Amino acid sequence: MTSEAIRERLKGKTVGIAGCGGLGSNAAVALARVGIGKLILVDFDRVEASNLNRQYYFRDQIGQPKVEALKQNIHAIDPEITIRTHMLRLDPERLVELFSGCEVIIEAFDTDCDKQMIIETVLTDMPDRYLISGQGLAGFGDNESIVTRQYDRLFIIGDGLREVSDGLPPLAPRVGVVAAMQANLALELLMKNE
Amino acid sequence: MEITLNNRKENIEREPISLAELIDYKNFSFKLLVTKVNGKLVKKEERDEVMIRPGDEVQVLHMISGG
Numbered sequence: 001m002t003s004e005a006i007r008e009r010l011k012g013k014t015v016g017i018a019g020c021g022g023l024g025s026n027a028a029v030a031l032a033r034v035g036i037g038k039l040i041l042v043d044f045d046r047v048e049a050s051n052l053n054r055q056y057y058f059r060d061q062i063g064q065p066k067v068e069a070l071k072q073n074i075h076a077i078d079p080e081i082t083i084r085t086h087m088l089r090l091d092p093e094r095l096v097e098l099f100s101g102c103e104v105i106i107e108a109f110d111t112d113c114d115k116q117m118i119i120e121t122v123l124t125d126m127p128d129r130y131l132i133s134g135q136g137l138a139g140f141g142d143n144e145s146i147v148t149r150q151y152d153r154l155f156i157i158g159d160g161l162r163e164v165s166d167g168l169p170p171l172a173p174r175v176g177v178v179a180a181m182q183a184n185l186a187l188e189l190l191m192k193n194e
Numbered sequence: 195m196e197i198t199l200n201n202r203k204e205n206i207e208r209e210p211i212s213l214a215e216l217i218d219y220k221n222f223s224f225k226l227l228v229t230k231v232n233g234k235l236v237k238k239e240e241r242d243e244v245m246i247r248p249g250d251e252v253q254v255l256h257m258i259s260g261g
Contacts, residue, residue, distance in 0.1 A: 110261045158258065160258065163258050
């Protein structure tokens, strides 16, 4: 299948990005580059200097809402993509409301409680939606520990082990691997679904 | 009784046992978990009421911070 044919197929597809940090910003950009039709970006945070070691933002965007900065960056790559932005903290009700039109949702939250909330909500209240969660991405090296595990409509990508801490920071290469795997799986699911 | 826990057969020497009790019994120490019994999601607040029966398939997924 040619790159153009893939682009054509993706035109009518929507992906939800829950959290626009290291995972979400990089996964969104990867999907934008292959020609996704529409992205729903949700994040409550603003760009900080400490984010630039891994997140898809630039120095002159510090202080901007992440969802707006990411929209700008994606439109600089492809102005045709439809992007909806929501600067808020997701709760179960808003999650269902904002992502109901998404075939695939990428879970890219920072905290374990937000991860638990989105998994429980999507599996219970959003039938037929795929959820791709990123878990275990801290530090560097150890490529071969990063795997995809499937539980029906839920996929978990990462090493399943290493939590972010002061001594085990999130860094561009390893976070990028997980984000790219999330985007790659999203693409596979979207291409399978007619 | 024998159950399947995270894709492995296990003998649980306690019966009856709720999902919440099973989590304690197995010493799953991660703070936040997602649980499924026979493919169906069981929310945190329902774990006390869901009883585990012989042959059940139980998944306990721990949530890892960082994103």
